[in-house]
Amino acid sequence: MPSFLVFGCANFYGRAVIELLCAERDKAVAENEAAKDSWVIRGVDKILPELASFPDATLKLYESFDYRIGNLRCHDFIQRAFEKATDDNAPWDYVINFAAEHKFGQTPCVYEEDVHHLSIDIAKLAVENNAGALVHLSTAHLYAVSRDGNSADNNSRHKEDAPVEALNALAGSHVRAEQDIQKLSDKLQGLAILRPSLCYGPGDRQNVVPLLIAAQLSRESGESMEVLWDKDLRVNTVHVSDVARATLLAARHCKQHKQKLTFNLSDPGDTTNAKLAKTVAQLFAVKPSFHNFAFNYIAKRLKTSELTEEVNESLLGPWMELLAKYNVANSPLSPYLDQEHPYCRLEYRPLGIDGSLIEKVLGFKYEYAEISKDALRQMIEEFQQLGLWPKTEF
Structure with missing residues (x-):
């Protein structure tokens, strides 16, 4: 049965993927497709779930899997997070990195440590531990803008192959992280890099x-x-639930087909x-x-x-x-x-982001096709x- 190692499992994005994983696990158990302990889920983060402002139902989920808390800047802690029990030396099927900093207004040094260095540390350990697939959550806030003042070009919807640049310290750290992870791609069995546009949903504190x-x-x-x-002016959006669903779909696809893919995540509502x-x-x-x-x-x-x-x-x-x-x-x-x-x-x-490639390549469907007052x-x-x-x- 599958094994998942999720870094950043107590943040905005990590919460969504944990809720989805636990729902899939519990459904498989209820339908007698698997025993509960055959699903290996390990979450890793720097804070206690009790301090993450989760509702009770979500907080209860964090009692149902292996949760590790520690210093994400510490290589030894990250390395220990990869270690499985002595009676199970099989590599992790899926390593999901949602731990990279996405909070605005931090210093360049913080971004260098908590985006670039952290992401490369996790990627290198995924290689060393022969993980089936690595999913790296980046950002879509990194596409280059026209230097000639052409507002029409700047307001277009960017595809994955559009040029990127360090628009600010946060974007720069994500650009460098992506570039260095790509240098390891030949050594990774499977790799998915995801670039969400302005993300909203339960747990968002800064975007909308x-x-x-x-x-x-x-x-x-x-x-x-x-x-x-x-x-x-475009300010394209994506719901965090769709980010979580896209994460698991891309992870499974890249592991099965041993592919290295990059996808924007942005709803078709434009x-x-x-x-x-x-x-x-x-x-x-x-x-x-x-x-x-x-x-x-x-x-x-x-x-x-x-x-x-x-x-x-x-x-x-x-x-x-x-x-x-x-x-x-x-x-x-x-x-x-x-x-x-x-x-x-x-x-x-x-922020014009074309999120249709994942629909075409993986058959993904955005459940939140556009931002709505109900959401x-x-x-x-x-x-x-x-x-x-x-x-x-x-």
Whole structure:
């Protein structure tokens, strides 16, 4: 029966793949296709699941498999994570690296350690341990932009073979990680590199949450929700559940066929700035207000740091007041937009990602074909259940 070694199993992406793996395992057991202990699942991360703000049902899943906690920067710890029990020396069927840092606003040194070095360490150990397939979660926030100011080119949907570049420290670390993993590809039995666009779903705290908070504050104030940038700029999206499903499909395919593949993950809904804003606004029954040409002209000429400072200052205070009003203490959720967030740079670097290759090659189907208010509502309801969001009606 299959064996899975999942690094980063307690983060936003890792949670989704763990939930899917446990569901598959439990279904196989219920249908008498396998004994529960014949599925080998080991999760590895740097935090306790109890500190990850999981709902009770998810937290219970983390008691049903082998969980290891330790320092992901420590080679010896990573090496020990690969070691199986003495009576089972078979190599891991699947090694999944979801541990690389995706949080905005960290220092270049942090990204170098927690993206580049960590990813290469895991990849080299996957080679040494003869793993059946390695899945590496990268990012789609790394495609090069036109240098001649051609906004039409920049707003196109990028395919996997489009040029990449280090747009910022985060993107640069992912580019280097991909490049060095590719150098090991001849030694890996199977390899899948996945590049998700703007990912949302249960557990997201930084991608669409700032927009959800902005809409909540607009509802409280009775004002329209102000939206920056042109309506047609792309900010393509993918649900974290589809990322998890694509991960397991790609892992199994690459192991079986001993292939090395790279896939974008981005739903066919082709989310634009207008579509994202309208969907968020509909959830909270507020009206989106798109700034006119004159305002956007001024915004374009502000430094990214100046623009984000203006936006953050206008939202942080009201959000803290709203949390206090509803007795929500210690919420990690914030409207804060780091200047590395793709939305802050949308005018210059739209996020247009073509995620159709995995559909054509593997027959994958996106269950969340487009972003919807129901999917966003699910996020808010979970936050409310966990006591992280004001219990208002919407």
